[in-house]
Amino acid sequence: MRNHQVVSVWLEGELGAGRLAIGSRLPGERAMAEQLNISRASVREGTRVLEALGVVRAGVGSGPQAGTIITANPALALDSALRLHVASTHLPVGDIVQTRLLLETWAAAHASPESPALRSATALLDEMDAHDDGPAGFLERDALFHVALAEATGNVLIGAMMGSLRGSIAEYTQRLTTGLPDWEATSGRLRREHRAILEAILSDDGAYAAALVREHIEGFYQESGVHGSAGT
Known part of the structure; x- marks a missing residue:
């Protein structure tokens, strides 16, 4: 030692x-x-x-x-490690997709409709509608939206893990947009899906919210040409 x-x-x-x-x-x-x-x-x-x-x-x-x-901030260490692995291709995108599905479907199913984090989620969706700053700005807010849903579970570790994934998610999804045939059509669909997910959580329908999150995540990667997510 x-x-x-x-x-x-x-x-x-x-x-x-x-x-x-x-x-x-x-x-x-x-x-x-x-x-x-x-x-x-x-x-x-x-x-x-x-x-x-x-x-x-x-x-x-x-x-x-x-x-x-x-102080104990596990997200800081996880974020640094994950970003380095993604940058060095030691962490395949397919593995990240599967991890997202595991974490985010659970988070959607267990998010509390009363959580203050959902106010942040709503504000992020409003910003997406109000600002047309291209894929980079949209996907940064998209990643923050998904983190907010994880934080709404009240599970500190799940929130930290999603927080640590945020930077990696925003970076590699930005790269994947080059494979999309029509960004405006994709972003419009993603906006609608975000609203539906949030509405399901606010309605306390966790099972439906989890199903919508799975379709949302898998749909984006399938459209961008990434394979290796669950069900593909």
Whole structure:
């Protein structure tokens, strides 16, 4: 085990034992180095890795925001990893489609009609109707809309996973638009499908909403020439 990894293992143990929690501050650099029997440089490197993973936030100066605080933002780490894998083609688009179907049909079936996240979803659809800024702007709002539906489930992990997929979804769907025969026709159909999905959720018809989401996702990829999604 590399010295900087000692910090991650130590923090995992402290969190698991309940001695530290989200919002807790880590000991000072010198104290951690002495406690873990590693150099201060290794402590610093380990802390930077944890910060990149969204586990801690390193503050500077003095006062309430000083010191390194445990924040736990799993979406940040997942987003970085997924974007790199998609960019390097190590993560096939077909696999992402299947993952989307798994997550998003469940989310549609379990989204709460009373969730504040659905207000954000509605606003995003209104923006899609009001702004004609091409595929890039449309698909960015599209990805945010799907994240909002996941957040409406109240399941923090599902929301984080969809949040981490957002960047990847927007990027590769943007690339796929080059294979579409008529973007205006496709975007019009997607707008109608979004509204129908949202209406089903607001009507507390989760089963119907899940079926609509499956048709919505598979339809786009089939039209753009991607194969490998469930049922194709």
